[in-house]
Amino acid sequence: MKKILITLLIGLVSMDFFANIELPSIFSDNMVLQRNSKIKIWGWGNPGEKINIVASWNKNDTISTKVDRHSNWSVEIKTNDNKNPQRLDLYGYNHIKVENILFGEVWLASGQSNMEWNAAAGITKGEEAIENAANKKIRFFQIPKRSSKFPQQELTANWRINSPETMQEFSAIAYFFANKLSKDLGDIPIGIIGSYWGGTPAEIWIPKNKFKKDSILQKAVTKLPKEPWGPNEPAYAFNAMIHPITNYKIAGVVWYQGESNTSNAEYYQNTFKELIYSWREVFNTNFPFYYAQIAPYDYGQDNFNGVLVREAQRKSLNIPNTGMVFTGDVGNPKDIHPRNKKPVGERFANLALNLHYNKIDKEYYGPLFSQSYSKSDSLIVEFSHAKELHFINNQSLFEVAGHDSIFYPAEAVIKNTKVILSSNKVNNPLWVRYAWKNDAEPNLMNEENLPASGFLEKIE
Template sequence: MKSRFFIVAFLMIIAYQPIWAKIELPNIFSDNMVIQRNEKVLLWGWANTGEEITIHTSWDNKEYLVKTTIDAKWKLEIDTPGAGGPYKISFKGNENEIALKNVMLGEVWLASGQSNMEWSATTNKGIDNGEEEIENANYPNIRFFTVPRRTSDFPQENIPGSWEVCTPETMKDFSAVAYFFARRLQGELDVPIGLIDNAWGGSPAEVWTPKSVFDAHEDLKLSAEGLEETPWSPVSPSQVYNGMVHAITPFKIAGTIWYQGESNRGRANMYGKLFSEMIHSWRNAWDSQFPFYYVQIAPFNYKEPEEGVLIRDVQRRVMQTIPNSGMVVVSDIATIDNIHPTNKKDVGLRLANLALKETYESYEGEVYGPLFKEVNLQWKKIEVIFDHADGLMFTDKKETYFEIAGADGVFHPAKAKIKEDTVILTSKEVKAPLKVRFAWDNVAEPNLYNAAGLPASAFISE
């Protein structure tokens, strides 16, 4: 009887031993990683309760001591210097030591969204000049971390994956938009660039948005709960955020690039609020007002009238209300019969130019196409005033893509005349125009540009 008691007691002791008997790091910390330069960054992980851990950083030859709390977790905030590497970080405890090698200090960007962000040089038909781009993708100062697809009902503290150096072999299956974005940044800034890719093809914005948003907004919650199941992406609210985003929110980033919206067509009336709240929630989770740059979805021949252009107009409006955000228009490099345009290079370059100008202040060129500012009613005509309108021009005057409406709300094609940053519109069918819309069609590829060769965004006036 006594022996049986001791056996049971021994098994209970084993069962209640701490889970983290050794130091463990989240997978976002690995060899080849990039850590944000010139910042206060967080190092964290797990170990035995009360264990003292010694952390050594080779860039400054400093040693730090941190003790694990009662929940078997530890964290340490340190200051990072300017860009450089390769460096080494070591973590030493009672049972083991972990040494991370080939660590760089530079700029870290998160690349997220749905299939057009996920699209790689080898996905289906690939990208323009794919073989050549793959062959030349030797950039040791660009590093990739791909977050595998995961869903969860609850926020996760870790994700699978590890950092990889950019080579033809690693680049070919990585986000092409993110790769071209990083290549441009790295070439211009001459610092290491780290990319975290956590896109999921076909995903609606609801799955990327944390539960706190839906708890606070009943209308968004009801809309999200009504999503229909699809064969290509989960639709349960917050599941992808829980499985693919939450675990990396303590990891300091410079900013986010985003390409998504196609899967929210049909719900444009909710998308503006949802997208805005999602951006706010991510910034709150990271405790940082980082820049959020995104791609306006491209023209495509959707079966449902106006669903694509409605989303494009919502995305334009969101940019005007969210500080430190920006949007690139890609209507001129779209393919209306293919929802996945293969020109990913120009998309990445436009995002990079946006970051270089607004985040790094190292690019002097124009990064926006003409953006609707306001209308000026002139009885028989209506004047449309644009921002970013230097050198405003039509590349083809046969069709202007402008329409105007009077009090009856019926839109008619308009004749257009450019005067500096203003387009003056008239129509024989509209005696007293009150409203204007531009490129208001799913497949419209408008011909209004500025001197930088960037296209105007679709819009409808209030």
């Protein structure tokens, strides 16, 4: 009899140990699922175990699946635009319930410290922003800082409802983005996944397989210094902080990074391109990728490293379905972490509202270089997004150069969407540049008082 009881106990313990189905932590109470979409739900369990999934928004259609021999399972389910909180029940040998689910727009916010910076760390009018953080339809999923040599399946985090207590610990830019987006879309729930790490270069956010095929990426990595505050090894942040969520349906990405790539700025345009395309590949969708151009900052007077990163970001606008937030007027040349985060977050929202949701018809860019050419004794520079083009002071930040590549200040006069330049020191100008210093604060604005991006271009 004693042997029989021991055998039964061992069997019960074994069944309990191996039978439990599991969900990744991103499927937790208070989550936001992308509305009107086909989403993937996945997890783990005992090989051969049958799982029944019941969604409150589709109670008449139970979805069934089996755990495969590798202990994995996944199903696809459609969401709608129901505005009421929903529930998900999963039945295997155990029962999992996920409650207070909202359907809305899900965005991934990533990058380095300027994206990571929260209201508790100190931002312009931070106390007011914290006090007014009352929209409970905004939900945060903050991924902890982790690095790994190999791609991970899971991470430890949970969804949190927006409140003064939770908002102040999350990315301030991402919060302001979500708050404006929610209001302007008609009180729609917004889920923000925060995956950021201050001081990190772009290379650690790119999948490892991309480095095997790209010699420029390989060279870029060799110029990254080792720092005490984070990894510099290729893919280490991607593996631990992006890979585990690549099956989760998102609307798009907002990105603020580049300061830590001033050490290899000449490679940044290629690096950034690879990051964008690789993320779209692993998420299996051509989502919008919106990014902030790094703000003016004194990286040293003996280099153009900050300018080169900004230039790479400007030129990255040729990648389809991208958009750039201009920050030249809200930076702090003496502080690499400018505290005026609200305009940046709301400019991200304006990009999404214009380009992705087609909800507002409002200028979302600062003046952008279009073309340049010589006419008589003058040099003409044309701009797009240049309605009511004007200077906010009399200082000219334009320079021209000839065959010797020595740049001289140029006098500038605005005519409609053009700037007419002249210099008595350059007879045959071949090059033109604007705001070409690391800490240069642009003074050329459009009707929305958005600043022009600096640039370096050859004259046509």
